[in-house]
Amino acid sequence: MNEYKLSEEIERYLNGEMTKEERTAFDILRKENAEVNVMVTEHKHFTGLLKQYGERLELESRLDAIHREIDVHTLKEELMVHPSWVVQLWRSHHSKISVAASIAIFAVLGTLFFTGYLSNRELNYVRLRGEVAKIHQQANNLNEKLNRLNGSGRVISNPGKYRGTGFAITSSGLIATNYHVIEGADSVYVQNNAGKSFKAKVLYSEPENDIAILKIVDTSFRNLKPIPYTFKRLESDLAESVYTFGYSQEAPVYDDGKLTSANGLNGDSLDYQISIPINPGNSGGPLLDTRGNIIGIVQAKQTQMEGVHFAVKSSYLLSAIDSLEKKVNLNTKNTLVNLTPVQQVKKLKNYVFMVKVYDK
Amino acid sequence: MSKDLNSGIPTDNEVILGILNNSESVLKRLYLAYFPMVLQLIINNSGNEDDAKDIYQEAIIVLYNKVKAGDFELSSKLKTYIYSICRRLWLKRLSQMNRYSGDIKDFQEYLVVDDETEKNNERDIQFNKMGSALQLLGEPCKTIIEDFYIHNRSMQEICESFGYTNADNAKTQKYKCLQRLKKLFFQQK
Numbered sequence: 001m002n003e004y005k006l007s008e009e010i011e012r013y014l015n016g017e018m019t020k021e022e023r024t025a026f027d028i029l030r031k032e033n034a035e036v037n038v039m040v041t042e043h044k045h046f047t048g049l050l051k052q053y054g055e056r057l058e059l060e061s062r063l064d065a066i067h068r069e070i071d072v073h074t075l076k077e078e079l080m081v082h083p084s085w086v087v088q089l090w091r092s093h094h095s096k097i098s099v100a101a102s103i104a105i106f107a108v109l110g111t112l113f114f115t116g117y118l119s120n121r122e123l124n125y126v127r128l129r130g131e132v133a134k135i136h137q138q139a140n141n142l143n144e145k146l147n148r149l150n151g152s153g154r155v156i157s158n159p160g161k162y163r164g165t166g167f168a169i170t171s172s173g174l175i176a177t178n179y180h181v182i183e184g185a186d187s188v189y190v191q192n193n194a195g196k197s198f199k200a201k202v203l204y205s206e207p208e209n210d211i212a213i214l215k216i217v218d219t220s221f222r223n224l225k226p227i228p229y230t231f232k233r234l235e236s237d238l239a240e241s242v243y244t245f246g247y248s249q250e251a252p253v254y255d256d257g258k259l260t261s262a263n264g265l266n267g268d269s270l271d272y273q274i275s276i277p278i279n280p281g282n283s284g285g286p287l288l289d290t291r292g293n294i295i296g297i298v299q300a301k302q303t304q305m306e307g308v309h310f311a312v313k314s315s316y317l318l319s320a321i322d323s324l325e326k327k328v329n330l331n332t333k334n335t336l337v338n339l340t341p342v343q344q345v346k347k348l349k350n351y352v353f354m355v356k357v358y359d360k
Numbered sequence: 361m362s363k364d365l366n367s368g369i370p371t372d373n374e375v376i377l378g379i380l381n382n383s384e385s386v387l388k389r390l391y392l393a394y395f396p397m398v399l400q401l402i403i404n405n406s407g408n409e410d411d412a413k414d415i416y417q418e419a420i421i422v423l424y425n426k427v428k429a430g431d432f433e434l435s436s437k438l439k440t441y442i443y444s445i446c447r448r449l450w451l452k453r454l455s456q457m458n459r460y461s462g463d464i465k466d467f468q469e470y471l472v473v474d475d476e477t478e479k480n481n482e483r484d485i486q487f488n489k490m491g492s493a494l495q496l497l498g499e500p501c502k503t504i505i506e507d508f509y510i511h512n513r514s515m516q517e518i519c520e521s522f523g524y525t526n527a528d529n530a531k532t533q534k535y536k537c538l539q540r541l542k543k544l545f546f547q548q549k
């Protein structure tokens with residue numbers, strides 16, 4: 001039997017086209033001849049695969065036919081999770097945007113650098129003491145007149161050329177103020193609420209943060225009562241009610257407002273921005289929240305925008321205190337916390353000093 | 361009432377019976393019912409509508425074969441099953457294209473399905489080999505083989521449509537064609 005004949009037989013056998021006798025004979029052949037048996041199995045497998053392949057093609061064409069009835073385009077529109085156009089824009093163009101942004105940043109920084117804007121922060125400020133000097137002159141005149149009117153009265157020590165405010169850090173006579181208040185000073189005096197002046201020396205200063213710490217060295221100075229307020233280490237929140245108390249005039253002045261921005265001029269993270277109407281002489285004064293925490297040092301004002309003022313954050317003051325040679329134990333017990341503003345200020349006034357500076 | 365029976369989402373049992381009975385309408389309803397779900401999965405995970413079609417049809421075929429083979433046990437909702445298969449297939453496709461970023465946006469709950477898609481993959485390879493072997497075979501062999509072995513046409517009909525003088529000639533031709541096809545099929549790697 002040649003292969004062709006055999007293959008025909010196998011096909012007939014598998015398709016069940018053989019007679020009973022032929023089938024029996026073929027079964028015997030399969031059993032006796034292993035080669036034939038393998039051929040039968042192989043043929044069965046192969047034609048089976050062919051058949052399945054055909055069925056698969058048919059199923060696929062059926063599915064394709066069904067698929068053609070679906071309006072895929074409309075469906076797609078409906079089902080797409082549409083990110084906002086910003087996200088889409090970013091996804092499709094992020095490399096271009098990145099390059100553009102880098103160039104823009106570089107250009108802006110370059111321009112700022114070459115125009116000297118970056119190195120000239122001072123230009124934006126008018127130091128409060130400038131204005132203070134002017135007002136001070138008027139105050140002096142008034143004082144003189146008052147003295148003359150009163151004949152003798154209480155002795156008013158000759159006020160210094162510049163005036164700012166300072167507040168006690170410790171009861172032993174450490175006073176915090178702004179650096180610019182005492183900048184270039186020959187001698188510094190602080191004057192308490194009762195009008196008594198004490199000689200002080202500049203213990204420590206940080207011009208870059210506009211912080212100075214004074215120490216009262218006058219022999220007539222007696223230690224203060226325990227400090228009633230505490231110093232806040234964390235940043236305060238926007239819209240928090242804040243107030244200050246300082247010597248914008250001969251007598252101490254209370255002013256309140258809100259914390260309006262966590263950053264100062266040009267995004268300077270050193271400062272808070274506050275909406276308190278700061279007056280000349282407030283520089284160096286304490287900025288407190290309603291619970292009696294010191295949250296900053298009132299600093300300076302911007303020339304262009306009225307009603308915008310700044311305060312150095314208390315965290316900078318705390319790190320300045322930390323860097324003092326002699327370790328300072330700060331008050332941790334806040335006795336102002338539940339008091340009304342009136343009561344708070346009543347206590348506070350004993351700890352806020354006028355800072356007078358005499359030039360060389 | 362009859363309209364309700366013939367449209368909308370078929371129940372899971374309907375689908376299984378429909379596949380077993382080769383019901384065209386059930387297949388269609390099944391297809392229409394879950395395609396949007398799969399389209400949503402694919403197009404929101406860096407694919408397009410053609411990918412969705414491929415993946416979905418592959419999943420339907422997996423289901424179809426499993427049901428036909430009689431070893432399909434529905435352990436969850438059919439919807440979840442189809443979604444899981446498609447998800448698995450798409451993840452595989454994405455990683456083959458090196459586009460898999462490690463996370464996929466899901467719209468349905470899903471099961472872990474592994475071996476089933478693997479099994480189907482094996483069969484697909486065989487089918488691809490068969491397809492290209494048939495292409496290489498050329499005419500008239502291809503049609504003869506397809507007519508006889510796939511479409512179950514008799515030798516007599518084939519003989520007539522190809523104009524062979526007698527059935528024996530056609531049989532010899534078919535035999536030669538099949539031998540060549542086997543050779544082409546097994547030659548492929």
